[in-house]
């Protein structure tokens with residue numbers, strides 16, 4: 001018996017999402033926050049370990065409902081936003097349309113669920129190609145569109161106007177994935193939920209210091225929340241994650257400090273990277289920076305040899321690498337290592353002529 005022959009063809013041809021643990025000194029590959037929360041409470045957590053978690057995560061959803069100024073019935077919790085992407089595609093089906101390059105899980109999950117995916121390339125400025133998107137909406141009749149804004153891995157946000165134009169010209173579901181919104185200047189589109197019933201906002205706690213908890217949320221019309229809730233596995237978010245999320249999010253000062261520090265370091269790193277010869281940087285609203293070099297594979301490998309792990313995105317954005325904003329000392333180590341790598345490659349100076 002060959003197991004391979006038993007696997008559904010759409011799964012057989014898939015490549016698993018790569019989240020390998022690669023040994024390194026400085027980990028700047030996964031868009032995590034470099035700073036975590038200091039849990040202040042001492043002693044034992046107030047948890048009944050013999051009981052199932054609150055299936056509705058009500059305390060946590062109530063806390064978020066105050067923060068986001070939407071009613072609790074517009075919020076649904078997931079084991080990371082990845083799980084909610086799965087639920088959304090399971091609920092609405094395909095075709096699934098995404099501008100590319102973007103976060104790879106939209107396509108992977110869509111393929112795993114046997115749905116057709118349509119990829120529309122971003123334009124040369126990494127902006128939405130509205131003509132092609134609108135043509136595809138008419139011709140391919142997608143059921144669901146995923147837009148990551150700020151976009152991973154390019155780092156830019158798309159304008160509210162363009163997203164609204166898409167929402168208004170489309171009768172399917174538009175998911176705006178705001179995983180990186182906390183690092184941008186925009187408030188995001190949660191405020192539009194009551195205007196557009198086909199708009200779903202996706203948020204996560206993973207980028208703001210709580211990646212270990214695996215907690216994501218959709219914010220949408222209560223009818224959508226109710227339908228997606230039907231495919232949700234019972235008890236999908238465990239008690240410990242619910243508990244620690246509540247404790248952490250009450251520390252809003254700490255959360256603000258994390259975001260402020262990442263934004264400050266992003267400004268500094270962007271400025272320094274932009275000075276380097278043979279490096280092209282792309283402005284970022286997220287907690288990472290995309291940059292282009294002449295030999296991305298070589299630079300990636302040589303950085304790793306020095307203990308610095310970043311993300312090689314050469315396959316999806318030719319010539320490019322993506323570095324997550326780390327702590328000040330980590331960013332300095334990364335920059336010095338990159339300067340070394342580039343100097344050795346060229347045998348010359350690495351600062352741009354002024």
Ligand code: PMP
Pocket residue numbers: 030031079080081082083103148151152177179203204205206214215216
């Ligand atoms: N959306 C985007 C755009 C992402 O980049 C990521 C993680 N890299 C996710 C969602 C998944 O986040 P989570 O940890 O909540 O599953």
